[in-house]
Amino acid sequence: xxxxxxxxxxxxxxxxxxxxxxxxxxxxxxxxxxxxxxxxxxxxxxxxxxxxxxxxxxxxxxxxxxxxxxxxxxxxxxxxxxxxxxxxxxxxxxxxxxxxxxxxxxxxxxxxxxxxxxxxxxxxxxxxxxxxxxxxxxxxxxxxxxxxxxxxxxxxxxxxxxxxxxxxxxxxxxxxxxxxxxxxxxxxxxxxxxxxxxxxxxxxxxx
Amino acid sequence: xxxxxxxxxxxxxxxxxxxxxxxxxxxxxxxxxxxxxxxxxxxxxxxxxxxxxxxxxxxxxxxxxxxxxxxxxxxxxxxxxxxxxxxxxxxxxxxxxxxxxxxxxxxxxxxxxxxxxxxxxxxxxxxxxxxxxxxxxxxxxxxxxxxxxxxxxxxxxxxxxxxxxxxxxxxxxxxxxxxxxxxxxxxxxxxxxxxxxxxxxxxxxxx
DNA sequence: AATTGTGAATTGATTCACAGCT
DNA sequence: AGCTGTGAATCAATTCACAATT
Numbered sequence: 001x002x003x004x005x006x007x008x009x010x011x012x013x014x015x016x017x018x019x020x021x022x023x024x025x026x027x028x029x030x031x032x033x034x035x036x037x038x039x040x041x042x043x044x045x046x047x048x049x050x051x052x053x054x055x056x057x058x059x060x061x062x063x064x065x066x067x068x069x070x071x072x073x074x075x076x077x078x079x080x081x082x083x084x085x086x087x088x089x090x091x092x093x094x095x096x097x098x099x100x101x102x103x104x105x106x107x108x109x110x111x112x113x114x115x116x117x118x119x120x121x122x123x124x125x126x127x128x129x130x131x132x133x134x135x136x137x138x139x140x141x142x143x144x145x146x147x148x149x150x151x152x153x154x155x156x157x158x159x160x161x162x163x164x165x166x167x168x169x170x171x172x173x174x175x176x177x178x179x180x181x182x183x184x185x186x187x188x189x190x191x192x193x194x195x196x197x198x199x200x201x202x203x204x205x206x207x
Numbered sequence: 208x209x210x211x212x213x214x215x216x217x218x219x220x221x222x223x224x225x226x227x228x229x230x231x232x233x234x235x236x237x238x239x240x241x242x243x244x245x246x247x248x249x250x251x252x253x254x255x256x257x258x259x260x261x262x263x264x265x266x267x268x269x270x271x272x273x274x275x276x277x278x279x280x281x282x283x284x285x286x287x288x289x290x291x292x293x294x295x296x297x298x299x300x301x302x303x304x305x306x307x308x309x310x311x312x313x314x315x316x317x318x319x320x321x322x323x324x325x326x327x328x329x330x331x332x333x334x335x336x337x338x339x340x341x342x343x344x345x346x347x348x349x350x351x352x353x354x355x356x357x358x359x360x361x362x363x364x365x366x367x368x369x370x371x372x373x374x375x376x377x378x379x380x381x382x383x384x385x386x387x388x389x390x391x392x393x394x395x396x397x398x399x400x401x402x403x404x405x406x407x408x409x410x411x412x413x414x
Numbered sequence: 415a416a417t418t419g420t421g422a423a424t425t426g427a428t429t430c431a432c433a434g435c436t
Numbered sequence: 437a438g439c440t441g442t443g444a445a446t447c448a449a450t451t452c453a454c455a456a457t458t
Contacts, residue, residue: 010426010427012426012427013427014408014411015404015408018403018404018407018408019401019404021407022386022403022404036438036439036440037439037440038439043388044388045388047428047429048439048440049428049429049430050427050428050429052439052440052441052442053427053428053429053441053442055440055441056440056441056442060440060441061440062439062440062441063435063436063439063440064434064435064436064438064439064440064441065435065436065437065438065439065440066435066436066438066439066440067438067439067440068440081407081410081411082410082411087410087413089406096307096310096311096312097307097308097311097313099307100303100304100306100307100308101304101307101402103303104303104304104402105303106304106386106402106403107402107403107406109403110403110406110407111407111410112403112406112407112410148413149406149409149410149413151406172412172413172414173409173410173412173413174409175402175405175406175409179229179313181250181251181252189409189412189413191405191408191409193400193402193405194226195308195311195313195314195382195400196225196229196313196314196316196317196319197222197225197226197229198382198398198400199296199314199317199319199356199358199382200225200228200288200317200318200319201221201222201225201398202356202380202381202382202396202398203288203289203294203318203319203356203380204221204288204289205379205380205396206294206355206356206379206380206396207379217448217449219448219449220449243416243417243418244417244418245417254450254451255417256450256451256452257449257450257451259417259418259419259420260419260420260449260450260451262418262419263418263419263420267418267419268418269417269418269419270417270418270457270458271416271417271418271419271456271457271458272415272416272417272418272457272458273416273417273418273457273458274416274417274418275418
């Protein structure tokens, strides 16, 4: 359910828009006013033509001969990504990885707030700055706070059962760190981050 | 530098092979002897034709009418991925995320061992099971132990400087969690895991 | 009857090349 | 002169459809 899908922006383009956004943020912080597709593409790790094509899917933002206005383009991308308000997120599974993500904080700057963690043994996490509740309290919390996004960092064997709870309580998007494929209804989005597979893939190229 | 690139297996195929491998491992543990492309594809989250095409890039492993022998296919994939010995890996940047990865342990099962961490302030990590050294000791360590792979989890601003050290000391592959594009020579592989971008991407689909 | 292996067809993404502004 | 915007061309990945095999 993409908002404003006048011409359905491709999935990969959306990914790259997030990256452009971050690069533009940095430029804006440094007081840069204008940037060429060449320079911005380099910062984002893509080719200039690709950047221009990506932007072309939803408008025209540059001036020929000059480049793009940093603030203006940033605002336009933000609008497309629909990322104005702070988005609350819950995290399920406060093991090693989950605990780190709770403390990580890198998300807040990007507009996300992990508002609570849930674990089978919440009492082990009294000291964390973000509250950790028992998994029994998950359904109530989701409904009460109108949460739409979840991060999943439980063992593979436990993942699907929790996903079922999540989707039956209105979660629409899941960032999944559990090394297993989740079954979800078509309208729920899942992004998988599989650390072992990333490493394994790299190792293929190490002779 | 892919080993055995008789017909250069596409990058995305390599990714999926790692996933198939894990699914097959599970089947093998459960004593399953034979699996159809249909069943395996489902477990891996892809279409049966894609699985078959992927396997076709490097051989024939099934019997028509029957399916694939679990152990045999597993062995063949392992051979292609070249994943026999335990691969030593260093981790640079022992902040929240880095510290979690050190303790994570999920890699060992997949054939990787994080042998050491490096940080500007190593003394904060006396309690970790894996030793954490000062960053000054990084070059010596890399050469002495013949390390080929690194995980990078430092702030964006520090990333490129460390990458330069890594590549000038023979590192061939980097798993990068720092939210920035790294400049590396062509023969060095980088996989980026950008948690903020993953979340941001998901949030686009939350109406 | 079931299921693989694969050429052909299709779909999608990227890059080229250049016209059109400023 | 420089740089964007974009149709056309290319390249890559996926899916189809079916012959081949057990």
